[in-house]
Amino acid sequence: MKNSNIYIFTALLSALFFSCNNANTKTSVVKSDDIIEQKIDSIIALMTVDEKIGQTVLYSSIEDITGPVLDKNYTTYLKNGQMGAIFNATGSAFTRKLQKIAVEETRLGIPLIFGYDVIHGYKTIFPIPMGEASSWDLELMKKTASIAAKEAAAEGLHWTFAPMVDISRDPRWGRIAEGAGEDTYLGSLIAKARVEGFQGKNLADKHTVLACAKHYAAYGAAQAGRDYHTVDMSLNTLKEVYLPPFKAAIDADVATFMTAFNELNGVPATGNSFLLKDILRDEWKFNGFVVTDYTSINEMVPHGFAEDLKHAGELAMNAGVDMDMQGGVYKNHMKASIEENKIKISRLDEAVRDILRLKFKLGLFEDPYKYCNEADEANIILHKDHLEVSREAARKSIVLLKNENNVLPLDASKKVALIGPLADDQFHIIGNWAAKGDRDGIAVSVKEGFEAQNKAFSYAKGCDIEGGDTANFNEAIKIAKTSDVVVMVMGESERMSGEAASRTDLKLPGLQQQLIAEIKKTGTPIVLVLYNGRPLNLTYENQTVDAIVEAWFPGTDGGHAVTDVLYGDYNPSGKLTVTFPRNVGQVPIHYNMKRTGRPEDLEGAHSRYVSKYIDVENSPLFPFGYGLSYTTFEYGEPQLSSNTLSNNGSITVKTTVTNTGNVAGEEVVQLYIKDRFGSVTRPVKELKGFKKITLEKGASTTVEFTITSEDLKFYNNKLEFANETGDYDLFVAGSSDANFTSSFTYK
Ligand code: BGC
Secondary structure, three states: OOHHHHHHHHHHHHHHHHHHHHHHHHHOOOOHHHHHHHHHHHHHHHOOHHHHHHHOEEEEOOOEOOEOOOOOOHHHHHHOOOOOEEEOOOOHHHHHHHHHHHHHHOOOOOOOEEEEOOOOEOOOEOOOHHHHHOOOOHHHHHHHHHHHHHHHHHEOOOEEOOOEOOOOOOOOOHHHHHOOOOOHHHHHHHHHHHHHHHHOOOOOOOOOOEOEEEEEOOHHHOHHHOOOOOEOOOHHHHHHHHOHHHHHHHHOOOOEEEEOOOEEOOEEHHHOHHHHHHHHHHHOOOOOEEEOOOOOOHHHOOOOOOOOHHHHHHHHHHHOOOEEEOOOHHHHHHHHHHHOOOOOHHHHHHHHHHHHHHHHHOOOOOOOOOOEOHHHHHHHOOOHHHHHHHHHHHHHHOEEEEEHHHOOOOOOOOOEEEEOOOOOOOOHHHOOOOOOOOOOOOOOOHHHHHHHOOOOEEEEOOOOOOOOOOOOHHHHHHHHHOOOEEEEEEEOOHHHOOOOOOOOOOOOOOOHHHHHHHHHOOOOOEEEEEEOOOOOOOHHHHHHOOEEEEOOOOOOOHHHHHHHHHOOOOOOOOOOOOOEOOOHHHOOOOOOOEOOOOOOOOOOOOOOOOOOOOOOOOOOOEOOOOOEOOOOEEEOOOEEOOOEEOOOOEEEEEEEEEEOOOOOEEEEEEEEEEEOOOOOOOEOOEEEEEEEEEEOOOOEEEEEEEEEHHHHOEEOOOOOEEOOOEEEEEEEEOOOOOOOOEEEEEO
16 A cells, blocks of 8 residues: 555645635635636646546456456456446445455556446335336336335445436337337437436435446347347437437436447447447537446457457447446557557546546545445345335336226135246346346235235236146146136246346247137237236236236335225226337337338228238337226317427317216326428337326316427438428327328428
8 A cells, every 4th residue: 555645646636626716715616516617627637548448347246247356466457446336236235345445555556437237226226227218207206206216326336337227119129128129219308307317306315326328329229139149220310319319318317328348330339439439529519428338348359349359448438438337358459559659648547537436426536435325225125215205216117008898907805816937926027127126025016016005816826937747737727727817917927127138039938828818719808917017918817818908127115106006095006108010020110210212001002012911910019108997088170389399389189088087187288299201201100298197087188299309300301300391190199000180380
């Protein structure tokens, strides 16, 4: 330990701090951001090249979900000042121990940043992000992100690798579970809400963490839905569909960005200066830091884009990647690249500056241990208020897909047969990427939900999620025969979605469909509750069962939430943010596709030679925006304030919505617009607004939207984001599959 250097350094910093503070009181012109930059200048001036490189190195401390620890020497690197950040180290005591090495045993004592994948909760787990998106409740998403941040920060963490803001239109891709769904407008609002939730208003607040917009960019468009696969798309689609949620994250001041694994139009995202320089820094003025995904610099060699690791590091650094996650490329090769002038020291200084700036903003130079507080940890983790939000979030995320003959809500006097591999499950219920969520003991299964609410039921597992064992079928059939209604809780295992979990078959795995078929023979009505991380092919289930409750992976309090919905203590209000296909052959299928020159409904067209399949209809099984309630809503004709919209003008659209059923309910009122033609073809419809309302039975309300010329802009044939004059159609409804009812002209 080199105490003398620590003292020199600390003295230098406090002198600078003192002089800046003085300057501040005298003239009031030195802003805190300027003071931070001055402090960074003074640190950079003290740093050796090795220490600078050290700041750009991120290693995992332990084996975790995304792979083994690649380099077991990380504590040695730490002592040598060769690491700027660590991930997968959690807990106040452990992070304090590591921070102490950085602060007290390295020459300059620069504190570490601790990162972790806090995706949908830390200990208290909320529904998987795609599930939670079905609530269309931005305040709720902000709240769950802020709770996740608070719990994570209480365990010494400063940084989450979330939110994932990748748009995805491909249910084969397992990571669709981690995002907000297929729509750019909604996805952008959700990106903003989640960033605001994680980061709060002040990064120095010890209950907040740095957010990370990932995976930049277009990772969700991997060919054939196969993870890590090639992405090739037009710049119009990239800019219009895939980039806006990243821009929304920047508008919400997101601190960091993560590059994607995939290549984009021939250039891996991690070495892509078009994405990282031209767009991110020059156009969007991002001033946080960019981290790679796990070893994605190294992967530019197998991509066939870099000759060797050293070359890969040069491509990444020169494209604008500031921190190397786990790959060790910057650590092992950058010095040589700098000596050969393949990377300029000024570029390295820029990266170090962006990293140090966030360490200052987190307040780590003032108190490197501020997030390591055992007392906070004990009080905050799994706080009862957090568990209540977990139940609320799960209830609001559930989507009722089918409810024939009003089999739901269940009548409490009726006897239920609770069946299925996930009915008594505490493991899968919290889903993939569940951070430190407990997979037993704390999570509440549906069976426990029933027990807690004293429901009359008997239970049989029936079958496993996967595999071919029919041994328990009979027991399930037996209880189905003697019950009034069957509730089957089925779906995917948590490992069937998330990273590296692409599927080519979207049906329920194993023998689950067969068990449904056997139970169907008993004649007892069937309610199917599903846990899954992607849109499934539910064609068979939709034909066979009476009700379908899409519960995603609902999180820690999921069992209570599902019980609340099944018995009507909560009236479901979730709406899909992803399209459910009729079969895997329809994929990719999304609500805002292009029309083609031979749409099915083309007047006068020959019925064979139009754009369709010969074996299945074009429409999906369940469209984007769809979801039932225990009540019904009626929509009045939209009233437009004008039939013309001018540049900088606006139109208001008013619609009356009435609750025509017998119970109170919530509804997501959605506005869709269609641009009839353009200099590049336009989608068949686009979501342009939504409002979530609550209506007592029999009540009506007027829902109002404002449309401005900004809402109509798109990337034209010159790749400019601009308006074009012409006619537009619109409708307001509770799902994307309604018909257009009104139109206006943009002049
Ligand atoms: C994933 C990232 C994640 C990282 C760190 C990678 O494999 O793609 O989303 O943040 O691992 O765990």
